[in-house]
Amino acid sequence: MKQLELRGFVILMFFLTESLTLPTKPRDVDDFRITQKFIEENIGYITIIAFAQYIQEASFEEAEMLRKAMTEYKDQCLANVTLPMCSKLPNDVLQEAICAIEGLPQKHNFSHCCNKVDFERRLCFFRNKKAGIEFLPPLLALDPEEKCQAYKNNSESFLNNYIYEVSRRNPFVFAPTLLTLAARFEMITKTCCEEQDKANCFQTKAKSVIQYLKALSSYQKNVCGAFLKFGLQVLNSINIAILSQKFPRIEFKELTSLLEDVSYKFDGCCEGDAVHCIRGWSKVMDHICSKQDSISSEIKECCEKKIPERGECIISSNKDRPKDLSLKETKSIENKNVCEERNANQDIFMAEFLYEYSRRHPELSVPELLRIARVYDDLLKECCITENPPDCYSNAENKFNETTEKSLRIVKRECDHFRNLGKDDLKYHYLIKLTKIAPQLSTEELTFIGEEMVTALTTCCTLSEEFACVDNLVDLVLGEICGVNENRTINPAVDHCCKTNFAFRRSCFDALEADETYVPLSASQGLFTFHIDLCQAHNEELQRKKDRFLVNLVKLKPKLTDKELWSLLTDSANTVDRCCKAEGPETCFNEEGPKLAAKSWAS
Structure with missing residues (x-):
């Protein structure tokens, strides 16, 4: 796989026909050329990812057919960019090509999408994605020797097949993440095929790849689920909390500017538009690196790295906390003009509060920061219509502490389960609880979510930052239950928790009992039939x-x-x-x- 020996997030483009704004600075020109070369050499792999995510039932042979068609398209546009077909948006070109494969839409039941155009067609393809993958055949695990022989015989076909299988099983994971995963898999294959004990090598090294995929998959689905269900305001709130904690030095004005680029990135990524997603990510990295003085002094070396490497480096960099940053944010409580400022522009006012509170509280989880912002907003709605608002909101800090104490009790109880039960019994505890509240989910989904709960507690309950870790990871597990699509429905109680209030869905789920609307099967259907x-x-x-x-x-x-x-x-x-x-x-x-x-x- 040419040019795929990369680590971290892969920053790339898709086709030449929708490139970044033409560069004007020397560095921009250099980055532009590197990115363009990457696309030209890897167009086939990117096509397979997009196709396998949109049409998960399709065969590898059908994916290969489209890859060849899109490679020819790329070659034609490289030779003559003025051709009419080369002015189309890449995602439209891809979907038109999928619809043009004879018999494919009818065979895999997406003809209704091909009858639509533009945004409606893109939305239809997105909604065609299925989170539950029980309909796919089990992933064939090759013997290490067979795996190495297949790679030796035809490395391109071997890696194409790997990308295809992983993509169709992870339809909501962003394309850059899957390309990074493929790069790591290729490096593992090269390394392990040189080892005498190939099986142990693959088993050991594959764990990090699987963890990487799981972590980013959960995060991306969770944030996209919030965006698609609750809109841009909730997405912005999540990103304000994350960026303010990550870059506590950043000024609020700079944060709002960066936020525009971040939100633009997610808009494309969440809809499955690979080009939009990749362009957005590149824009975010360029923005951060161009404003190092006001954002962070810890990212200088990261920004000197090549485009594909700098993203992960920035994400992994240390926090640069200003020495003069007070531990307590008093403006929201002691300022007598709070109501006037809030009424002037409520969105900006609340965004600034969340920014100030988040950068001062690295020990809190992102969901908890959103809860506190919601509590503050509700408090001001009450206080600002009273005769003496400052007296009313002067107890805001107590309200914040009460909210955090309630969240802490939930985390403590869960970590007590971790400490008192063995790993298997802990999983059985959550499998029973989760199945009772959401029995409509498939057995595969429920066992996966149960395992994720155990992983969250096992990872976090021994750390000093136990609360933030548990609350952040369990929120990702809830994201798995709620799903990405805004029209997903499970049962009335679970749907209420998923769709009513993003910040407080944790406490909502915690209060759920067994689903009373569920009608169990009338027969065991072979449950107690055991075989040799x-x-x-x-x-x-x-x-x-x-x-x-x-x-x-x-x-x-x-x-x-x-x-x-x-x-x-x-x-x-x-x-x-x-x-x-x-x-x-x-x-x-x-x-x-x-x-x-x-x-x-x-x-």
Whole structure:
């Protein structure tokens, strides 16, 4: 994969036909040329990502067909940029090419999108993406030797296939992230194929790649879900909190300017427009690096790096906290003209409050900062219509502390679960809780979300910054439940938490009980039918089956108490263990399975 030995976020373009504004400065010209060269050499890989994310059911052969078509398109426009087709937006060109493949729209049920044009068609393609991927075949795990041989025989086809498989399983992940992932995968393949113990090498090094994908996938889906459900104002609030904590030196005027570029980036990224996304990210990095004096003194070396590397470097840089920054923000409480300033421009006033509070409180999570801003806004709505507003809002700090204390209690309770339960029991606790509140979700989604909860607590509950870490990561897990699409629906209670108030959805979810609208299955559908293949299952596979069994058991019997569910899970595990040791495992299963089923219905 040419030019893909990159780390961090890949800053790139898609086609020459929608390039950045023509550069005027020497550095801009240099960056422009590097980016353009990158596109020319990697157009095929980017096409596969976009196609596989839009049409997840499509075969690799169909993705390859489109890749060749788009490569030809690129070559024609490089030869003669004045051709009429070369003036179109890249995403429109891509979608037109997808629709033009004979029989493809009918085969994969997206003809309705091809009948639309412009924004309506782009939105239709976006809504065609499916977060649940149960309909896809299991990802084939090649033997390390086979993997290395396939890479040696045809590295381009091997990497194309990898990008295709990862992209169709992660339809909402931004294209730059997937290209970075592919770059890392290629480096791992090159390294491990030279090792004697290839299997161990792949297993060890793949963990970091998987963690990278999971972390960015969760973050991107969460922020895009907030943007698409709640609009630009909530997106801006999230970014104000993040940027103010990351760059506490930045002036508010500079922050609002940077915010315009950041919001522009997410607008394209969240809709799945790769070009818009990449252009936006490049613009953000250029902005930050051009204003180092007023943003951060910690990013000088980052900004001297090549475009593809500087993004991750900036994100990983240290915070540059001003020495004269007071720990307490008093203006919002002691200023007697608060109501006048708020009434003059409410959006700017609240944005400045969030900026000032966030840069002073690195120990708080982003969701908590948004909660405090909402509490302050609600308080001013009440106070500014009273006879003595300053006296009314003088207790704002107490309100903020009460809000944080409530959030702290939730985090403490969750970390107590982590400390008191083993890893497996912790997961079972959340699998039961999550399945009871959202039984409409697929078994695969629920087991994944349960694992993510355990990962969040395992990662955070031993850290000194426990609160911010847990609250930030659990908020990402809630983002997985709520999904990206604004028209996603699960059940009335969960939908209410997902769509009513982004800042307070954590406490909303915390208060949820079992879904009363759910009608369980009338039959077990083979839940208590065990087979001998369980006896050959390895530890990880057996654990996955156990997790799925528990989720399906809760779906079948949601009225059972946690204690009764745990008892049935223990009984089933003991049955599997006992029958696998018996002389005739299948006979044992046939006898014991119905007994377990009867016990479940008697509960």
